[in-house]
Amino acid sequence: MRSKSKGPVTLRRDAVDEGTTDQRLLDSRGPSDWVHTDPWRVLKIQAEFVEGFGALAELGPAIGVFGSARTPRDHAFYAIGEEVGRKVADAGFAVITGGGPGAMEAANKGASQAGGVSVGLGIELPFEAGLNDYVDLGIDFRYFFARKTMFVKYAQGFIVLPGGLGTFDELFEALTLVQTRKVTSFPVVLLGVSYWQGLIDWLRDTVLAEGKINESDLSMLVLTDDVDQAVELMVRARDEDLPIPPAHRAE
Template identity: 55%
Template sequence: MRRRNTNNLNGSSNHRDKTATDRYNALRNKGAVTDDERLLSRPTQPLVSPNEPIPDELRQEEDHAFERALNFDYTMTDPWRVFRIMSEFVNGFDVLAHIPPSIAIFGSARTKLDDPSYAAATETARLLAQAGFGIITGGGPGIMEAANKGAQEGGNLSIGCNIELPFEQESNPYLDVSLDFRYFFVRKTLFVKYSNAFIIFPGGFGTMDELFEALTLIQTQKVSNFPIILYGSAYWGGLLDWIRSTMLDEGNISAKDLDLLRVSDDPQEICDLVCDTYQNNIRLERINRHRETSIR
């Protein structure tokens, strides 16, 4: 058997510079001290009797250092953060495992009560709830509140998956089931896993994120195809024109990818489309019980 030549042209070993690796190992295994030892012990400090008053600047610096030490939480380091992420998945799966077939409705948290989109979201959710679907939203104000309100008016389950934000996100008063999340990616996974359709009302960056997350997962066949319906042709028209005239023309998507999006200005039409697609998916599953449904 020929042995691979492991020497480079200069005759030295052909491997990457170990500087970064050594630095990582040194930091990770510094002093071979376990987390328990690091938590429960600290180096002893000599007693000092100052011969003169401590300057105010030094006193403030020591006070700040003491305050930081009191508030340091080793569970916030990256390896321990995994358990917090895991707990959000476990709790989310546990709470949502037995909800009825549900529809996710997204849109701006800034939509006001007198905005026509608010009334349309309420009516859309009410019709879907009466048709037998639960309603899942981000649990906040605006369009989310409107959809959760419509779910309760329609007599079905109203679910909110709230995200911790420094502003503008508080749970609305129309929730039967409420979950709180620190991590957007955990929350979005649950939206996809437990929703049979996405209805996207006018919104901002968060709404766009949820829209294109769903489109990407369906396009790449990571999840089974489910309806993505944009409410408000006037609002979404410019984006759709750009997708056709630029994204498609540049060859960055295919023509069939455009079929993943539907646009409607009519809550009843949206409800009918969701119901028809859901019934068709049930028929497909009866025909082929091994049909790929991915994480859903």
């Protein structure tokens, strides 16, 4: 059955429309009726921020977990995602994901089954059907930028499982905000050495070598296969407000 979330609205079967709200906002082609409709879109955007801030204002300490929606349930990283969600919840954090399937579902499942707070920040997409079943507190967004704001405002750190373009976007958005001092520094852990090592090597051997970033930018990333280490870094950042020690930085 075809199904699509459009902000707080769920569409199914013949009611499913083509395209997304973001697409209509950003597409400059076509008729000039955008002159008349964009002011109304501002009210929709405002409403998304109000809804998000209202729902999450009393969330407490939280960790964002990113990862691929395409991770199968029988994949090793689905099990690792469950472990991440469970151990993050056991450490007293809420778990915030994008609310979709795959690695996101796994982290929400682990958190929910551990009795923690499992949060999903969904997004209107033409090929995903709403929040996964393990989200206990869910918000569906029309606009990516409103959703991203909620991640960086309410998460005190990020654990990043293997993923694709969406995961890369969320990862580098967080790093850019720290680099430019738009947000207070927080720990960012890449979980899965074999998956992420090539990215670290490229950042060091090409991007850093050509002076496009500083050594301090690269040191924002921690690369590990150890879920306990990842969670410990989140706990230390919360309890001691300490920078990540050099021994734990990406090699």
